[in-house]
Amino acid sequence: MTARLLEVDRISRRFGTATALDQVSFAARPGELFGLTGGRGAGKTTALRITLGVQPADSGAVRFDGRPIRRGLFGYLPEEGGLQPRMRVLDQLVHLGRLHGLSTNDAHGSAERWLARLGLGPQRKAQIRKLGAEARHRVRLAAALVSDPVVLVLDEPFTGLDPAAVTATCEVLREKAAAGVPVVLSSRRLDLVERHCDRVGVLRAGRMLAMGTIAELTGGAGRRLTVTAPRARPGWSTAVPGVRVLAEHRETTVLELSRGADDQAVLAAALATGPVTEFSHRLPSLAELFPDEVSAP
Numbered sequence: 001m002t003a004r005l006l007e008v009d010r011i012s013r014r015f016g017t018a019t020a021l022d023q024v025s026f027a028a029r030p031g032e033l034f035g036l037t038g039g040r041g042a043g044k045t046t047a048l049r050i051t052l053g054v055q056p057a058d059s060g061a062v063r064f065d066g067r068p069i070r071r072g073l074f075g076y077l078p079e080e081g082g083l084q085p086r087m088r089v090l091d092q093l094v095h096l097g098r099l100h101g102l103s104t105n106d107a108h109g110s111a112e113r114w115l116a117r118l119g120l121g122p123q124r125k126a127q128i129r130k131l132g133a134e135a136r137h138r139v140r141l142a143a144a145l146v147s148d149p150v151v152l153v154l155d156e157p158f159t160g161l162d163p164a165a166v167t168a169t170c171e172v173l174r175e176k177a178a179a180g181v182p183v184v185l186s187s188r189r190l191d192l193v194e195r196h197c198d199r200v201g202v203l204r205a206g207r208m209l210a211m212g213t214i215a216e217l218t219g220g221a222g223r224r225l226t227v228t229a230p231r232a233r234p235g236w237s238t239a240v241p242g243v244r245v246l247a248e249h250r251e252t253t254v255l256e257l258s259r260g261a262d263d264q265a266v267l268a269a270a271l272a273t274g275p276v277t278e279f280s281h282r283l284p285s286l287a288e289l290f291p292d293e294v295s296a297p
């Protein structure tokens with residue numbers, strides 16, 4: 001069953017001698033937000049541009065609904081640019097809607113709806129260059145949505161946004177996903193991808209390093225155990241099988257437990273040193289699992 005599934009199938013792309021993408025595959029299903037993450041130059045933008053059909057791949061295929069993609073079918077929020085600074089907001093959106101095949105009437109109706117939905121009503125007649133960064137971001141989002149696309153592709157939609165604006169953006173994306181539109185976004189921010197996406201692909205140097213739901217990615221790693229034992233000496237846990245010390249800070253030790261390691265043996269070892277005031281399990285974050293992919297915001 002491939003209905004409304006966006007499939008990116010082993011795409012590769014070189015620029016001169018540099019490999020931007022090497023056999024990268026992922027899929028975005030209706031109802032879900034799929035996040036591509038990775039450090040600078042990992043290949044996210046190239047992957048999204050090939051997904052949209054605005055840049056060719058050297059090899060591989062992109063399919064929607066089991067068929068090769070057609071340009072103009074998707075809504076796109078580019079990392080930067082894409083808007084004409086001297087155009088007025090409403091005119092820009094109507095223009096983009098018409099470029100994607102809407103009638104003038106439909107483009108108008110859709111543009112007005114998105115301006116209202118994104119709180120841009122008062123700025124509808126303003127020139128884009130006169131808008132602040134946050135309002136311009138909302139116009140870019142409206143531009144991606146105005147043609148009522150069957151797939152949404154967004155390159156770094158969170159850049160420069162405060163937490164409230166990130167949440168507002170994700171609410172809109174969730175609504176589209178709930179309506180059956182696969183949503184693919186890229187972000188260098190592993191924390192935001194972890195919080196807002198259902199499934200994630202981690203790119204490094206053009207290769208897919210890991211892919212899965214957040215639970216699959218974080219649950220597949222060793223469990224983390226935080227133990228606070230005020231009288232324990234460094235190295236108190238080394239005799240327990242399957243345990244690795246990740247951090248020791250004053251009285252608190254963070255341990256990684258391999259599969260099958262016995263947390264009760266850790267507790268016994270800790271109690272043997274004296275009182276234990278904290279003993280808690282938690283899953284690692286994506287940023288902890290992929291520290292090399294974390295870049296400054």
Ligand SMILES: Nc1ncnc2c1ncn2[C@@H]1O[C@H](COP(=O)(O)OP(=O)(O)OP(=O)(O)O)[C@@H](O)[C@H]1O
Pocket residue numbers: 015018019020038039040041042043044045046047188
């Ligand atoms: N037009 C181009 N010409 C030459 N090299 C390019 C071109 N576009 C991308 N690259 C190279 O391909 C690699 C992947 O770049 P890409 O922009 O896709 O990564 P990215 O993950 O989006 O990075 P960033 O987070 O910095 O935007 C980089 O090494 C980049 O320098």
